[in-house]
Amino acid sequence: MTWSPTSWKQKPATQQVGYGDAAALARVVDEMGRLPPLVTSWEIEQLRGELGRAAHGDAFVLQGGDCAESFDDCRSEPIAAKLKILLQMSLVLVHGTRKPVVRIGRIAGQYAKPRSADVETRGDVTLPAYRGDIINKDGFTAEEREPDPTLMLRAYERAGLTLNFIRALTDGGFADLHHPEYWDVSFATGTARAQYEAIVSSIRESLDFVSAITGVESEVLRRVDVYTSHEALALPYEQAQTRRVPRRDGWYNLSTHFPWIGMRTAQLDGAHVEFHRGIRNPLGIKIGPAMSIDWLIGLLDVLDPDRLPGRITLIHRMGATGVQEKLPPLIEAVQRTGRTLLWVCDPMHGNTETTPQGIKTRRFDKIVDELEQSFALHTRMGSRLGGVHVELTGEDVTECIGGARGLAEIDLERAYKSRVDPRLNYEQALEMAMRISRHLRGGA
Ligand code: PEP
Numbered sequence: 288m289t290w291s292p293t294s295w296k297q298k299p300a301t302q303q304v305g306y307g308d309a310a311a312l313a314r315v316v317d318e319m320g321r322l323p324p325l326v327t328s329w330e331i332e333q334l335r336g337e338l339g340r341a342a343h344g345d346a347f348v349l350q351g352g353d354c355a356e357s358f359d360d361c362r363s364e365p366i367a368a369k370l371k372i373l374l375q376m377s378l379v380l381v382h383g384t385r386k387p388v389v390r391i392g393r394i395a396g397q398y399a400k401p402r403s404a405d406v407e408t409r410g411d412v413t414l415p416a417y418r419g420d421i422i423n424k425d426g427f428t429a430e431e432r433e434p435d436p437t438l439m440l441r442a443y444e445r446a447g448l449t450l451n452f453i454r455a456l457t458d459g460g461f462a463d464l465h466h467p468e469y470w471d472v473s474f475a476t477g478t479a480r481a482q483y484e485a486i487v488s489s490i491r492e493s494l495d496f497v498s499a500i501t502g503v504e505s506e507v508l509r510r511v512d513v514y515t516s517h518e519a520l521a522l523p524y525e526q527a528q529t530r531r532v533p534r535r536d537g538w539y540n541l542s543t544h545f546p547w548i549g550m551r552t553a554q555l556d557g558a559h560v561e562f563h564r565g566i567r568n569p570l571g572i573k574i575g576p577a578m579s580i581d582w583l584i585g586l587l588d589v590l591d592p593d594r595l596p597g598r599i600t601l602i603h604r605m606g607a608t609g610v611q612e613k614l615p616p617l618i619e620a621v622q623r624t625g626r627t628l629l630w631v632c633d634p635m636h637g638n639t640e641t642t643p644q645g646i647k648t649r650r651f652d653k654i655v656d657e658l659e660q661s662f663a664l665h666t667r668m669g670s671r672l673g674g675v676h677v678e679l680t681g682e683d684v685t686e687c688i689g690g691a692r693g694l695a696e697i698d699l700e701r702a703y704k705s706r707v708d709p710r711l712n713y714e715q716a717l718e719m720a721m722r723i724s725r726h727l728r729g730g731a
Pocket residue numbers: 354401518548549550551573574575604636708
């Protein structure tokens with residue numbers, strides 16, 4: 288079948304909604320197709336190059352952000368806080384790995400959520416499930432749960448506003464190590480804070496030394512690249528921003544640098560795989576315990592027939608109890624193909640549990656455990672774990688259990704804000720970066 292930005296429509300699409308008003312949907316897609324892109328093809332190609340280097344062990348990837356962004360959180364504080372924790376974690380990782388860190392936010396487009404049930408029942412009322420702010424609203428009325436295509440335009444605009452703010456911050460000195468207010472960890476406590484401060488001051492000293500002997504205040508010290516990513520789930524939205532660009536071959540999805548295919552929509556003959564095979568962006572593929580060898584190899588053949596460096600990132604999320612059994616056969620199968628791919632561990636989605644009170648949570652210890660097992664497994668098999676993918680927020684929420692402050696089940700009610708999956712809070716995220724960093728330097 289010949290690919291086009293709309294050829295996915297010929298294939299079965301899971302996790303999609305029916306829009307009552309087809310003409311309204313068409314108007315939205317048409318309007319989004321005429322608006323300027325959110326990212327550019329050369330940024331996308333640059334990221335693909337960096338992911339290719341990470342696949343060879345010459346860089347490390349940090350991908351993180353909300354499970355789902357909400358339109359309400361498109362405000363300066365949460366965006367700046369998220370950027371800040373990503374930059375701080377990346378600094379710790381640079382220190383640990385002695386390698387460039389590729390920073391990718393789950394941001395500026397992470398508005399659509401796959402759901403395990405199409406409907407939600409409360410008492411004797413059953414309504415369509417909430418599928419993220421790009422599709423419907425989370426209030427429990429028939430009107431709010433009705434899919435509304437104009438929400439895609441609102442999502443595009445919010446993504447644009449978010450990205451504009453991130454670009455302004457990162458270009459304008461937010462990442463400058465000499466601005467202590469951006470690097471402080473005021474609400475972290477204990478040993479993590481002391482270790483972090485030691486790392487920052489040692490890096491700052493090295494940089495000052497270099498600029499003293501070269502006389503150059505390097506630009507490199509002032510700005511950093513932050514890329515965007517989201518699960519490319521709502522296909523009309525992705526299609527609308529997919530276009531050709533001057534002087535390059537092929538089609539680019541210019542709604543994000545790095546789209547990924549979620550576990551629930553990775554069917555080989557499905558619409559999501561059809562859509563992604565035709566775009567030139569680097570692609571993430573989430574792989575969970577249900578992924579088989581044939582399925583995975585099939586995905587690689589369809590999505591990366593030319594074996595382009597940096598094209599595919601496999602993001603495994605097996606859970607701390609499943610990773611030993613599930614991951615090695617897949618690593619081996621990829622090794623047999625002779626491909627060098629980037630492997631990233633998502634230690635969040637395989638470790639979700641529900642407390643007796645019905646609250647969705649994750650245990651920090653299990654998250655770290657899956658990560659450490661994954662590093663060890665890759666090393667043992669002559670493969671390489673080149674990055675982590677985490678759900679986090681820059682705020683002081685209480686959604687995951689454990690970490691330095693020893694959050695317990697009882698604390699979850701205090702500041703549980705996520706509408707979907709539980710995220711690491713600021714302090715837990717920083718602690719995770721420390722643990723990875725220590726691990727990579729050969730420490731405990
Ligand atoms: C997610 O990343 O929020 C998600 C739904 O992941 P997965 O597809 O791995 O379940």
